[in-house]
Amino acid sequence: MAEKKIPRVQKCIAVLWPSFMVAIVATGLFFSAFDPVDLFPFGNETGISRLGVYTLGFFAFWLITAVSGVGTLYFAVTNCLRTNADKQP
Amino acid sequence: MDAPESKGTAAPRQSDEQVTQSLYAKQEKIYPREVHGLYARLRTLGVLGLLGIYYITPWLQWDGHQAVLLDLPARKFHILWFTFWPQDFIYLAALLILAGLTLFFVTAIAGRIWCGYACPQTVWTEAFLWIERKVEGDRMKQKKLDAMPLNARKFRIKATKHAVWLLFSLWTGFTFVGYFSPIVELGRNVMTFNLGPWETFWIFFYGFATYGNAGWMREQVCKYMCPYARFQSAMFDKDTLIISYDELRGEPRGSRKRSTDPKAVGLGDCIDCTLCVQVCPTGIDIRNGLQYECIACSACIDACDDVMEKMGYAKGLIRYTTENALEGLKTHIIRPRIVIYAIFLAVIMALFTYSISQRVSLGLDVIRDRNRLYRETDEGLIENVYILKVLNMDAAAHEYELRVSGIEGLQMYMDLPEIRVPGGDVLELPVRLRADEAELQERSTEVVFELVATDNPDLSVTEHARFLGPR
Numbered sequence: 001m002a003e004k005k006i007p008r009v010q011k012c013i014a015v016l017w018p019s020f021m022v023a024i025v026a027t028g029l030f031f032s033a034f035d036p037v038d039l040f041p042f043g044n045e046t047g048i049s050r051l052g053v054y055t056l057g058f059f060a061f062w063l064i065t066a067v068s069g070v071g072t073l074y075f076a077v078t079n080c081l082r083t084n085a086d087k088q089p
Numbered sequence: 090m091d092a093p094e095s096k097g098t099a100a101p102r103q104s105d106e107q108v109t110q111s112l113y114a115k116q117e118k119i120y121p122r123e124v125h126g127l128y129a130r131l132r133t134l135g136v137l138g139l140l141g142i143y144y145i146t147p148w149l150q151w152d153g154h155q156a157v158l159l160d161l162p163a164r165k166f167h168i169l170w171f172t173f174w175p176q177d178f179i180y181l182a183a184l185l186i187l188a189g190l191t192l193f194f195v196t197a198i199a200g201r202i203w204c205g206y207a208c209p210q211t212v213w214t215e216a217f218l219w220i221e222r223k224v225e226g227d228r229m230k231q232k233k234l235d236a237m238p239l240n241a242r243k244f245r246i247k248a249t250k251h252a253v254w255l256l257f258s259l260w261t262g263f264t265f266v267g268y269f270s271p272i273v274e275l276g277r278n279v280m281t282f283n284l285g286p287w288e289t290f291w292i293f294f295y296g297f298a299t300y301g302n303a304g305w306m307r308e309q310v311c312k313y314m315c316p317y318a319r320f321q322s323a324m325f326d327k328d329t330l331i332i333s334y335d336e337l338r339g340e341p342r343g344s345r346k347r348s349t350d351p352k353a354v355g356l357g358d359c360i361d362c363t364l365c366v367q368v369c370p371t372g373i374d375i376r377n378g379l380q381y382e383c384i385a386c387s388a389c390i391d392a393c394d395d396v397m398e399k400m401g402y403a404k405g406l407i408r409y410t411t412e413n414a415l416e417g418l419k420t421h422i423i424r425p426r427i428v429i430y431a432i433f434l435a436v437i438m439a440l441f442t443y444s445i446s447q448r449v450s451l452g453l454d455v456i457r458d459r460n461r462l463y464r465e466t467d468e469g470l471i472e473n474v475y476i477l478k479v480l481n482m483d484a485a486a487h488e489y490e491l492r493v494s495g496i497e498g499l500q501m502y503m504d505l506p507e508i509r510v511p512g513g514d515v516l517e518l519p520v521r522l523r524a525d526e527a528e529l530q531e532r533s534t535e536v537v538f539e540l541v542a543t544d545n546p547d548l549s550v551t552e553h554a555r556f557l558g559p560r
Contacts (some may be wrong), residue, residue: 028181035164051269053288
């Protein structure tokens with residue numbers, strides 16, 4: 001089993017770390033284009049400050065990018081398993 | 090200098106050393122030995138300088154405000170006399186491209202100088218290693234401490250180390266947030282326990298990241314997580330500055346007495362003291378050749394030079410060199426890739442400087458009133474209503490004059506007696522335009538708003554808009 005050879009902690013970091021970096025870039029791009037204040041056209045009733053919206057936005061982006069990373073990892077590992085299975089007689 | 094620890098074997102680690110399942114990969118814990126010498130002094134200088142810049146910058150004042158404040162809550166970046174708005178994002182992007190290109194350029198010439206001297210990972214790891222040495226003692230003491238079973242003394246020492254690390258990390262997190270939120274106010278809020286939830290969160294988040302990366306992960310960040318470490322070899326060629334062991338001179342390695350003539354016993358200059366391995370923060374043996382784990386910190390150079398001096402041999406068995414120089418060929422500093430990087434850098438830097446110098450600190454947005462396309466006045470004129478957003482990006486207040494053109498006999502009415510905007514502020518200005526229907530050629534005619542500061546004709550912007558009529 002090729003999958004077992006990659007420790008779980010390495011898989012976690014392989015997903016969480018690149019998605020973290022991309023989430024930073026995405027947050028920067030998104031919030032330089034949109035002011036959180038304008039995102040609530042009927043008044044911000046939650047009382048969350050701009051800094052709070054940035055923070056939540058960052059984690060939302062991180063979640064999305066991490067989900068994509070999990071998909072990539074899943075396909076990469078399962079493909080790898082299939083290729084290895086083909087090779088074996 | 091301490092006596093070399095083990096002789097006669099090139100095996101870098103002794104079997105009794107503990108193998109830890111550290112955060113990332115199963116591997117032996119690395120205890121880098123403290124090193125003294127020219128490059129160690131340079132690195133200390135770099136570390137102190139960079140840490141100083143990081144911790145002091147947010148406290149500097151400029152013209153009555155924080156000199157560097159990337160004020161996220163107010164959506165304005167203050168850098169010395171410049172104020173950047175979200176509209177200026179392009180400058181930030183250009184700056185990042187410049188930084189990237191500079192890194193490529195420097196890497197092609199001088200190799201991984203960045204990794205060894207300037208990378209935050211290196212800088213904070215050095216600081217954490219220094220704290221560790223102050224609390225736990227030198228390399229041998231650290232190893233002994235880790236090997237012993239947990240007792241009161243060990244617990245006390247370990248607890249002290251982590252407490253100091255955590256305090257230092259939290260201070261780092263506090264400083265980090267101080268770049269984005271006025272630091273004096275932030276400090277006051279910390280003192281009075283009035284810190285907002287988001288600021289608190291980021292101080293702890295960044296503090297925890299510092300503690301984890303510099304205290305626990307260390308060289309594993311470079312080896313497994315750093316993208317630059319993976320692709321830097323693409324910038325390398327045979328003329329790039331590297332740190333290398335001179336195999337021709339060093340081999341065959343072996344221990345010998347100081348008085349022995351190495352040639353007589355058929356040995357090279359390497360006495361195989363393994364000090365170069367002991368000082369290595371990434372735990373590699375430089376004598377095995379160029380390895381991607383090498384962060385070019387030059388600790389092995391210092392360690393080896395010291396030994397060579399003691400043995401009475403020439404220094405530089407491990408040294409800064411190039412692949413060409415090692416093979417006895419000439420090293421070329423100017424070569425196609427250097428020239429190409431330099432041209433790119435120069436062009437982008439020139440464009441960046443030019444556009445910053447030409448930047449007009451005035452913005453104008455024209456929004457048509459959405460409720461109604463046009464209105465006919467009692468006098469039979471066609472009226473259109475606009476909302477003008479005047480953005481004064483300058484630090485000083487200005488008064489502006491508004492002109493409009495595009496239709497013959499166009500009349501303009503404003504509700505405000507004057508257009509005066511304080512520094513760094515936005516003014517919403519409703520404007521009504523009236524035109525004679527006879528002058529309109531089409532249903533939609535282009536009009537041009539021009540806004541000029543009364544005290545400085547260079548501060549001017551134009552903005553196009555549509556004037557709608559019945560035709």
